[in-house]
Amino acid sequence: xxxxxxxxxxxxxxxxxxxxxxxxxxxxxxxxxxxxxxxxxxxxxxxxxxxxxxxxxxxxxxxxxxxxxxxxxxxxxxxxxxxxxxxxxxxxxxxxxxxxxxxxxxxxxxxxxxxxxxxxxxxxxxxxxxxxxxxxxxxxxxxxxxxxxxxxxxxxxxxxxxxxxxxxxxxxxxxxxxxxxxxxxxxxxxxxxxxxxxxxxxxxxxxxxxxxxxxxxxxxxxxxxxxxxxxxxxxxxxxxxxxxxxxxxxxxxxxxxxxxxxxxxxxxxxxxxxxxxxxxxxxxxxxxxxxxxxxxxxxxxxxxxxxxxxxxxxxxxxxx
Amino acid sequence: xxxxxxxxxxxxxxxxxxxxxxxxxxxxxxxxxxxxxxxxxxxxxxxxxxxxxxxxxxxxxxxxxxxxxxxxxxxxxxxxxxxxxxxxxxxxxxxxxxxxxxxxxxxxxxxxxxxxxxxxxxxxxxxxxxxxxxxxxxxxxxxxxxxxxxxxxxxxxxxxxxxxxxxxxxxxxxxxxxxxxxxxxxxxxxxxxxxxxxxxxxxxxxxxxxxxxxxxxxxxxxxxxxxxxxxxxxxxxxxxxxxxxxxxxxxxxxxxxxxxxxxxxxxxxxxxxxxxxxxxxxxxxxxxxxxxxxxxxxxxxxxxxxxxxxxxxxxxxxxx
DNA sequence: TTATATTTTATACACTTTTGAAAAATATGA
DNA sequence: TCATATTTTTCAAAAGTGTATAAAATATAA
Numbered sequence: 001x002x003x004x005x006x007x008x009x010x011x012x013x014x015x016x017x018x019x020x021x022x023x024x025x026x027x028x029x030x031x032x033x034x035x036x037x038x039x040x041x042x043x044x045x046x047x048x049x050x051x052x053x054x055x056x057x058x059x060x061x062x063x064x065x066x067x068x069x070x071x072x073x074x075x076x077x078x079x080x081x082x083x084x085x086x087x088x089x090x091x092x093x094x095x096x097x098x099x100x101x102x103x104x105x106x107x108x109x110x111x112x113x114x115x116x117x118x119x120x121x122x123x124x125x126x127x128x129x130x131x132x133x134x135x136x137x138x139x140x141x142x143x144x145x146x147x148x149x150x151x152x153x154x155x156x157x158x159x160x161x162x163x164x165x166x167x168x169x170x171x172x173x174x175x176x177x178x179x180x181x182x183x184x185x186x187x188x189x190x191x192x193x194x195x196x197x198x199x200x201x202x203x204x205x206x207x208x209x210x211x212x213x214x215x216x217x218x219x220x221x222x223x224x225x226x227x228x229x230x231x232x233x234x235x236x237x238x239x240x241x242x243x244x245x246x247x248x249x250x251x252x253x254x255x256x257x258x259x260x261x262x263x264x265x266x267x268x269x270x271x272x273x274x275x276x277x278x279x280x281x282x283x284x285x286x287x288x289x290x291x292x293x294x295x296x297x298x299x300x301x302x303x304x305x306x307x308x309x310x311x312x313x314x315x316x317x318x319x320x
Numbered sequence: 321x322x323x324x325x326x327x328x329x330x331x332x333x334x335x336x337x338x339x340x341x342x343x344x345x346x347x348x349x350x351x352x353x354x355x356x357x358x359x360x361x362x363x364x365x366x367x368x369x370x371x372x373x374x375x376x377x378x379x380x381x382x383x384x385x386x387x388x389x390x391x392x393x394x395x396x397x398x399x400x401x402x403x404x405x406x407x408x409x410x411x412x413x414x415x416x417x418x419x420x421x422x423x424x425x426x427x428x429x430x431x432x433x434x435x436x437x438x439x440x441x442x443x444x445x446x447x448x449x450x451x452x453x454x455x456x457x458x459x460x461x462x463x464x465x466x467x468x469x470x471x472x473x474x475x476x477x478x479x480x481x482x483x484x485x486x487x488x489x490x491x492x493x494x495x496x497x498x499x500x501x502x503x504x505x506x507x508x509x510x511x512x513x514x515x516x517x518x519x520x521x522x523x524x525x526x527x528x529x530x531x532x533x534x535x536x537x538x539x540x541x542x543x544x545x546x547x548x549x550x551x552x553x554x555x556x557x558x559x560x561x562x563x564x565x566x567x568x569x570x571x572x573x574x575x576x577x578x579x580x581x582x583x584x585x586x587x588x589x590x591x592x593x594x595x596x597x598x599x600x601x602x603x604x605x606x607x608x609x610x611x612x613x614x615x616x617x618x619x620x621x622x623x624x625x626x627x628x629x630x631x632x633x634x635x636x637x638x639x640x
Numbered sequence: 641t642t643a644t645a646t647t648t649t650a651t652a653c654a655c656t657t658t659t660g661a662a663a664a665a666t667a668t669g670a
Numbered sequence: 671t672c673a674t675a676t677t678t679t680t681c682a683a684a685a686g687t688g689t690a691t692a693a694a695a696t697a698t699a700a
Contacts, residue, residue: 335682349679375687
């Protein structure tokens with residue numbers, strides 16, 4: 001059983017309050033006792049119980065990151081950004097999966113939270129957000145005085161990408177979308193469609209395909225294109241995985257990339273570089289890092305203003 | 321501010337104890353009140369506060385996963401295995417990074433923990449393990465009645481790999497090791513060295529290179545080999561990342577893989593398949609899944625017996 | 641003695657579960 | 671039908687946790 005402040009006090013021959021005073025850096029403790037207490041704490045690697053502390057203070061310095069999508073390696077960098085940023089700021093991080101998040105968010109063990117979970121509804125977030133529990137939400141926009149949004153600025157970079165493809169002379173486009181309900185996907189597609197229109201290029205709606213961000217859906221879409229004999233000149237994909245799936249399908253059928261069809265992705269994950277995929281690089285680490293900064297400001301009492309928009313950049317590689 | 325059991329009781333026109341009874345499925349509550357209470361809970365999506373509950377019960381059903389290494393995508397599958405397995409068992413999961421783990425492990429908010437963090441010392445784990453907090457440790461072996469180890473059975477598969485390389489006629493071997501202090505690395509190297517000896521092949525100790533599991537160290541080692549004009553016939557690497565780094569260096573210098581030098585990895589991560597790397601496939605998802613099963617048994621009171629050893633298999637691809 | 645430095649005692653903190661008893665509802669027997 | 675026994679339903683009060691802090695007490699120095 002873990003030692004408590006009383007045990008430490010007993011060992012040090014002082015009262016619990018003295019131990020508390022020493023540990024919390026108050027100056028009302030004699031130098032000698034201070035040292036003794038500290039030494040005994042170190043020996044028994046004692047740290048104040050988080051629950052007891054929370055009980056008394058009613059707050060904590062733990063930040064929760066709500067996340068469940070352990071399928072997508074893409075998010076690892078985000079976590080790393082959050083983790084680094086928090087430890088620089090002296091806050092603790094726990095990652096809560098869908099089951100645990102409800103429990104922990106309700107308690108005041110958590111001082112604030114960053115949410116990146118498409119399964120969590122806007123309503124739920126609105127219902128838990130408060131000055132005692134400010135939220136930063138990634139990849140979606142929520143309006144609430146205690147909720148700040150951090151999103152990728154998909155639109156301009158996608159416009160730029162498509163514009164440059166037009167400039168290269170491509171005329172026949174295909175598009176594989178991601179999960180339709182996500183903000184990212186709708187913005188990417190709007191940008192795509194708008195830019196084609198701006199270039200007076202008609203876009204056959206049958207060339208829009210609905211994927212789910214997974215490699216398989218890209219593969220399947222490409223299969224459909226191949227079998228339907230309607231492979232476009234360039235296939236724009238809403239993320240890398242789907243692009244990679246498509247490329248696989250093309251290669252299997254002897255259709256060469258980029259000679260017969262150009263392909264672009266979005267995300268610039270680990271595989272993109274390895275496979276020479278032209279894509280859009282997303283500042284994932286920065287997204288996590290920034291989310292923390294924004295959250296700390298909310299905790300400090302700042303009102304949540306406009307969403308933060310992150311800029312992305314095109315990486316031209318061999319698939320175009 | 322979040323509602324408490326008293327608020328719910330007030331709304332339902334009953335006492336807190338009745339609400340508690342209903343929520344905990346005791347039969348001492350009238351059907352009508354039961355329904356009313358349940359409905360009001362649902363309306364306000366009330367769940368009992370985790371701290372209050374813990375305070376009274378002295379235990380919880382939250383499992384902590386101690387993990388910090390968000391650099392390596394390799395581990396994602398492990399997390400997924402843990403997450404899936406826990407939610408099947410009705411336990412909650414929180415992932416604690418180095419800072420938060422100390423706090424949470426000390427409290428009795430956590431019923432058990434799985435540890436996969438090379439920075440955590442054996443001593444620390446020994447000091448916190450107890451019947452109230454059993455541990456499962458991955459990738460290392462710790463002897464303690466409340467600590468179960470789950471490790472990869474590196475030795476036989478590495479023997480097999482090297483033996484088959486010998487059978488193919490390779491004679492001049494190189495080896496890039498990972499972090500020397502890890503069990504994985506020492507086992508992989510022992511197997512490597514033992515098998516060479518068994519085949520009466522001398523191994524020049526200068527052909528052992530110390531890496532750190534990262535791509536860069538593989539790259540640098542290969543550079544050294546190239547510049548020293550001592551590229552072996554086959555380079556065995558303790559993981560994929562280093563193998564990939566090495567391959568990059570070789571290709572940059574016009575040394576062809578596998579024509580001029582064969583390369584093998586270990587892990588079978590995402591990149592290995594994409595780059596056609598011969599490697600050893602590691603059951604990561606299974607490792608996580610099994611770790612949970614073992615932990616639940618410890619919680620149930622089973623004593624921690626022998627370490628669990630996971631079998632790995634060779635995947636022959638284009639780099640040999 | 642007075643002022644200052646150090647230490648301790650006693651209490652508050654929040655939320656739930658549980659216990660044992662009371663109240664209400666239902667059953668039993670005359 | 672009424673009185674009593676039994677069961678069901680409900681509640682008030684207590685218990686459980688480890689820490690921080692204000693106020694009181696003691697020791698030390700001037």
